[in-house]
Structure formats: structure tokens, C-alpha cells
Amino acid sequence: MQQAVRVNPHLLRRWLGDHPRSAALAFWASLALALALLVVLYRQPLPLQQGCIAQIHDVARASLVALPLARTARGPGETLLLQHRFAWRLQALQRPALYIGEATPYFDLQVNARHLTPNVDLDAAPRRDLAPHLYALPPDILSAGDNLLSLRVPVARSLSETRVGMLCIGDYDVLLSLYKAEWWRRVGLPKACLCLFLVMAGVVFALRRIHANAPLYRCYLLCIALMSCRSVYLVVGDMPGGPANWRVVSDVSIILLIYAMYRLIAALWNIRLRHWSVAWLLAASLLQLTALWSNWTLEFPLANLLLWLSVAGTAGLVLAHSRASAPHVPALEKHCLRWAMLFAVACGALEAVTYRLDAGWRLIWLYPLGTALLAVTLGFLLTRRAILGATLLMHARQSLGRDLDQTLLHCAEQADAVWQTLSSRVAGRERERVLLDIDAGFGARMAEVVQQLRRELPHSRLQVDIQRALLDLRLMIDAMELELASLAAAFAILQQRLQPALFAAGIAAQWEVAVTQGRRIEDRRRLMELFRCMEELLSNVIQHSAAAHVWIDARSDGEWLQIRVADDGCGMRDGQPRGRGLDNVRARLARMGGSVDCRSRPQFDGTCIALSLRRL
Structure with missing residues (x-):
């Protein structure tokens, strides 16, 4: 009875692994679990109920505005001046502090007319500071009665969007934990991702130096460069050229990354790129870039959200098309890359969807994490393939050597x-x-x-x-x-090399060497000597004969080969000084056991030189 209910765990594991529904369920469950865990760990803690400012006074508009706020310049550059009055009881806190979650592009902060940011000049510099800030307030800066907090933030289209996040006044130790968590989200993790991109680029660059599959590695390095643009934008504060241009570069890199990934997957999986698929992808990217370049997405939040959701949808379509076009790819590679790409797309979509929500629900800067995981996955696949290729080549050489040894023994x-x-x-x-x-x-x-x-x-x-x-x-x-195995092929190369010089000299050449079709070359040195003899003779025709025509023909007489070079030039006159060209030809033919016969009739039928030598 016990044997009837006993289940073999190996059979159960094998059944679950081979069952398509079980594999799909495990795939999607792991992806959902990873995203849920990321949201739980990454979500910002709820704002403190005491000390955090919910509304602040906008001096220019003479009204209260809610925090967080976002504003885009619609005209000339201006300065957003926000003020908040608060009462303070002395000795209420041991270490008072002021926390600013976000005030971009940069800001000037004063409390009771004392500068907390003395090094910031609002009229200088294009920069965009995306990091949170925590300021310990000196004991003498606060008064027992009314206190005034003034925050100035530039509003200009050249500085991109202006945002003011959470402002809190409270105990330093309490605000420090909030500052550290926000710093890791906004600065620490993008820096870590940027370092990871550099490491993966170094690994793949080393593989590119070892292996010859350059296009595949070039595509990967291009993807790494496009992934790094976003992290650089988030990490770097001082931006030459202006934050608006850097933001455009960051956004454009996200759109171009989809096409670069498509090329990389095609090279990795040996997928034939069809013209229609490349055309629709380029058309979609062009439309998205046009919408991005117009800047109206910054003025209409819903349009901005739809733009980035369309980018995520394009990435999903690229993944689906690549997966359907590669049934031959090993399951491990296909599942790993599919999981990593879906994770990256989901991270980007979550960041876009929650970008305008309250501080407690904003999932900011998830895109670098998703692309970092994708870069690691692709680097793992490339490294694994390189190692497998080297191992396969080693086994193939060993097998070939064993087969060769066995053959020679028999x-x-x-x-x-x-x-x-x-x-x-x-x-x-x-x-x-x-x-x-x-x-x-x-x-x-x-x-x-x-x-x-x-x-x-x-x-x-x-x-x-x-x-x-x-x-x-x-x-x-x-x-x-x-x-080069046959004498006919050798004469074809010789004709190809010498014909341009004959044509430039105005000499029409006629080659009759069909008889050499069946003769094979046995001695490369003898062929080299024959080439030099022919080059010497035809150079003499060009320089000294003043001929209009030259004939080169070959005849076969058993083992002997006869080559004749004749022209209709002026011939060789008696008593005319001669160079060493013909003597060199005779010496070369003599070393090969051949002979040279020269006949010349000046002013009649030019010169005819016949070469005779045994087979090459």
C-alpha cells in the first residue's frame, strides 16, 4: 500500500521541467516575483507626518502650491521663488535639519536670510542636480518665533523641467535614514550600474581581442554605450552643453537602444533581418524621436506617458519577433535573454507610469537597474558562447589528431x-x-x-x-x-599584371596561350623566373621598340614549352648600345635548362624572341 502512493521525486522533477505549461508558469512567476520584490524594496517610505511641508507659497503667483510640483518654462527664463514660514520651539530637537528630496535643475536655499548653498550661482552654469540634500541647521540660525525658508529654482527651457520634491524639517538622525535611502535610489544605484557597464564593456572588449567575431561584440559595446547614457545623465551634475541637451541624449539613447538590441540579437542568434521588420522598427523609432524632439511631451504629462509606453511596447514587439524567428536557439539562451529583456522593459514602464505620482509611490530610476541586468545577461551569453567555442575547437583538434594518427597507423x-x-x-x-x-x-x-x-x-x-x-x-x-595550380591560370595573372602598362604605352597585346590549359605547375621557383623573364621582355617592348602591336603565344612540344614574344617595332639596330635586359633573360633560362632565340629585322618586322624550357 505504501508503494502505491510513493512518488519518485526525480520523475516529478522531470515531468515539471518538461511540461510546457509548468515551464511557462515558472517563467512568468519568477518575473512577477522579481518585479514585486523590486517594487517593495525600491519604494520610497511614506513622508513623515510631522515636519514635512505639504504646501508652499509661490511668491510670483501669490498662492499656495502643493508639493511635489513640476513646471516647464513657456517663455523666457525666470526664477521660481518658494517660501515657507514655520514656527520653531527652542530645544525641541537636539540636531535640527532640513531635507530636500528634489529641487532640480539646481537651487539656492536660505533660512532666515542665511545662505545654506553659498557656492550656487543661479546665473551661472548649466547644471542639473538630481541628488537629495540634507542640511544640518546651526543652532543660531533658527529663532524662537517665526522662521522663513526661501528656495529659488531657475525655470528655463534650456535647463529642462523644473521639479521640487519633498521638503522636511526635523531631527537630523530621523531625516538621515530618509536621505540615505533616497541617495541610493537617485545616485548610488545609477553609479553602481555605470560601473557595471564599464566592467562588462571591458570583459567583452577583451573577448573581442581574442576572438574574431567583431560584429557581434561591436553591437554589444554599442548597446553598453547607449545604456550608459541614462546613468551618466543621472549621476553627472555639471553638464557641458546644457541639461536639456543631455536629457535629449538620454532619451534618444533609450529609443536607439531598441534598434541596437535588435541588431545584437540578430547577430547572436544568426537571425536573418527582413527588410519589412527593419523598416517598421526604424519608422517607429523615427516617430518617437520626432515626438521627443518637439518638446511638447514635457508640457503634456499624458503625452509623455504615452510616448514612453509606446517605446516599451516597441521593445516588447522586437523581443516577440526575435523569439519567433529563432526556433533553433538553445532554450537556456532564449529564456535568459527573454527574462532579462522583459524585466528591463517592465522597469522602464514602471518608471514612466509612476513618474508623476506622489513621492511615496514614485519608482524613480528603475531603468538603469533593468538595463544593467540585461547587460549582465548578454555578457554572460557572450562569454558562455566564447568558452563553449574554445572548448569545442579544442575537442575538434584532439579528435582530428586522433583520427589522423589512426589513419596513418593503418x-x-x-x-x-x-x-x-x-x-x-x-x-x-x-x-x-x-x-x-x-x-x-x-x-x-x-x-x-x-x-x-x-x-x-x-x-x-x-x-x-x-x-x-x-x-x-x-x-x-x-x-x-x-x-595557382595550372600554367594557364599563371598566364592569366601575368596578363592581368602587364596589360595596364601595355595599354598605357599604346600597344595592343594579343595573348594566345590556350595550349597551357592542361599543364600543371610543379616548381614555384621556375614559375617565378618565367614571370621575371616575361616582365623583362615586355618592358623592353614598351621602352625601346616603338611598337603598335605585340603578340604572346605559347606552344607545347612534349615536355618542352615554347613561348614567343613578337612585336612590330623598330627592331634592334647593329651597333646600337644594348642594356642588360636580354642578357638577364638568357641567364635565367640557362639556369632552368632552357634557351633564348632572338631574331630582329630593323625597319621591317620588329623583333621576335622565343623562349624554350622544360615543364615548370
Whole structure:
């Protein structure tokens, strides 16, 4: 009977883990629990019933206004002057203090005509102080009768919105706990998030230096930069350029972050970006930026709320589209990123919804926390993928090595040939890399020298010599190309290199080298020597023959290859001084076991030079 009611915990755990409804329930329950816990921990304590000012006198309007208040300049810059009279009983408190939860962009505070902020000049500086303040009042500043508190706050469109939050007068120790909690919400947590962004950027930048998947890491670093803009705006007080511009940068970064996240997810999950999805996302971002740029969202709170709710909705649609487009993604990555993105979107939405509520219900600066968690999640996924990639590559190399060893054991007679082939292939790749580095460095520098000579010494022969040296360097690199297997391909590269010089000299070249189609290259050094011989002969045609046409044809006679270079120029006259070009060609062909035959009939049919050599 006991065995009939016994439940295997492993089977129950497996059933709960594999059941789709259970997984969805756990996902949404954990997200709701995290948000509820955040609201409970982050919610500001209720204002103190005694000592906190509910209404304050607006001197300009000669009326009482409720706190907290928000005001946006509709005309020229002005100063908001708020005053409050309060009675004070001596020795009522051991340490009297004044707490200001918020007075932005900045303020000048006086109690009984004594400045508590002597370093603040309302006419100077663009700055926006978002932090709370706690001032210990000296015993001699308060009188036994009537006391006057004066608070001046600038109201100007260039300084963004003016806000005055909670004002409390009471015992220093009681107000200190309120100040610390509010400081952590407004300053401490954004600073911690900013430090976290810097750490994650350093980690991913190190991964980018190690791995070659640069686009993915660039997208992540762009997202980190956009996430940091909001934290910088909240933390930094002195803002060059004006707080309004910094607020625009902060708000624009939130909108642009959605598109950057879309690109990052597409690169991370290898999602093909469709034109219609990119188009609607850019259109939505453009509309939101237009509404933000018009500044009317500051004047109408409901419009501002709708704007940021539309931004949150756009982020949710991007997440849904990315999730639907990536069925191949591992479940761990998909659930982690989905949870973090929903948490970040919910944090931003809660901040926007509660921004205009009373101080006890305002969930301010939740956006940096949400984006910080999202940055950590993305950094974890990138680091995990990099580690898995390195581990997979290590196992693949080990497996390949074991397979190669087993194969060579079964065919020991071919082991030397296999190792020789692999070694030559690796050496060839390294040789090719070194030569390409030489061409990219030395070759590019010499090309700049030629351009400078053309400007400063247009008739100098030095530029021709440098161009020939560069051509020789590039032909040498071409000859070492491993993919260059046939002689026909070699002649195609040779024609590609030499044809521009022939065309610039006004010489029409005709290449007849189809017979080399089936001949393979066996010795790279012999091919390099042949390239140099052909370059020497065609350079002589350009410089000395005054020809209008040149013919290059190749013939095959068994193992022998015959190449003929003929022109219709002036030929070589008897007694005319000759250079060393033709002698160099003869010397090169002699080292390869070949020969050179030169025939020239001046003033008739130009020069014909035939090269004969064994197969390459």
C-alpha cells in the first residue's frame, strides 16, 4: 500500500521541467516575483507626518502650491521663488535639519536670510542636480518665533523641467535614514550600474581581442554605450552643453537602444533581418524621436506617458519577433535573454507610469537597474558562447589528431607522404601570409613614393624603376599563390599584371596561350623566373621598340614549352648600345635548362624572341 502512493521525486522533477505549461508558469512567476520584490524594496517610505511641508507659497503667483510640483518654462527664463514660514520651539530637537528630496535643475536655499548653498550661482552654469540634500541647521540660525525658508529654482527651457520634491524639517538622525535611502535610489544605484557597464564593456572588449567575431561584440559595446547614457545623465551634475541637451541624449539613447538590441540579437542568434521588420522598427523609432524632439511631451504629462509606453511596447514587439524567428536557439539562451529583456522593459514602464505620482509611490530610476541586468545577461551569453567555442575547437583538434594518427597507423607506407604534404601546405600558407604582409606594408609605401614622384618629378626615370620593382614584387607573390595550380591560370595573372602598362604605352597585346590549359605547375621557383623573364621582355617592348602591336603565344612540344614574344617595332639596330635586359633573360633560362632565340629585322618586322624550357 505504501508503494502505491510513493512518488519518485526525480520523475516529478522531470515531468515539471518538461511540461510546457509548468515551464511557462515558472517563467512568468519568477518575473512577477522579481518585479514585486523590486517594487517593495525600491519604494520610497511614506513622508513623515510631522515636519514635512505639504504646501508652499509661490511668491510670483501669490498662492499656495502643493508639493511635489513640476513646471516647464513657456517663455523666457525666470526664477521660481518658494517660501515657507514655520514656527520653531527652542530645544525641541537636539540636531535640527532640513531635507530636500528634489529641487532640480539646481537651487539656492536660505533660512532666515542665511545662505545654506553659498557656492550656487543661479546665473551661472548649466547644471542639473538630481541628488537629495540634507542640511544640518546651526543652532543660531533658527529663532524662537517665526522662521522663513526661501528656495529659488531657475525655470528655463534650456535647463529642462523644473521639479521640487519633498521638503522636511526635523531631527537630523530621523531625516538621515530618509536621505540615505533616497541617495541610493537617485545616485548610488545609477553609479553602481555605470560601473557595471564599464566592467562588462571591458570583459567583452577583451573577448573581442581574442576572438574574431567583431560584429557581434561591436553591437554589444554599442548597446553598453547607449545604456550608459541614462546613468551618466543621472549621476553627472555639471553638464557641458546644457541639461536639456543631455536629457535629449538620454532619451534618444533609450529609443536607439531598441534598434541596437535588435541588431545584437540578430547577430547572436544568426537571425536573418527582413527588410519589412527593419523598416517598421526604424519608422517607429523615427516617430518617437520626432515626438521627443518637439518638446511638447514635457508640457503634456499624458503625452509623455504615452510616448514612453509606446517605446516599451516597441521593445516588447522586437523581443516577440526575435523569439519567433529563432526556433533553433538553445532554450537556456532564449529564456535568459527573454527574462532579462522583459524585466528591463517592465522597469522602464514602471518608471514612466509612476513618474508623476506622489513621492511615496514614485519608482524613480528603475531603468538603469533593468538595463544593467540585461547587460549582465548578454555578457554572460557572450562569454558562455566564447568558452563553449574554445572548448569545442579544442575537442575538434584532439579528435582530428586522433583520427589522423589512426589513419596513418593503418597505412604506414603513406605516412611520410601525408606528413610531407601537410608540412608543405602549412609552410606555403605561412609563406603566402608573409608575402602578403610585405605587399601591404612595403608595397603600399612604395606606391605612395611613386605618386609623390609623379607630382614633384614628372619626367624622372626613377618612378619607372620603382614601378618595375613593385611589379616584380607582386609577380613574386602571385607565383607563390597556392591556389595557382595550372600554367594557364599563371598566364592569366601575368596578363592581368602587364596589360595596364601595355595599354598605357599604346600597344595592343594579343595573348594566345590556350595550349597551357592542361599543364600543371610543379616548381614555384621556375614559375617565378618565367614571370621575371616575361616582365623583362615586355618592358623592353614598351621602352625601346616603338611598337603598335605585340603578340604572346605559347606552344607545347612534349615536355618542352615554347613561348614567343613578337612585336612590330623598330627592331634592334647593329651597333646600337644594348642594356642588360636580354642578357638577364638568357641567364635565367640557362639556369632552368632552357634557351633564348632572338631574331630582329630593323625597319621591317620588329623583333621576335622565343623562349624554350622544360615543364615548370
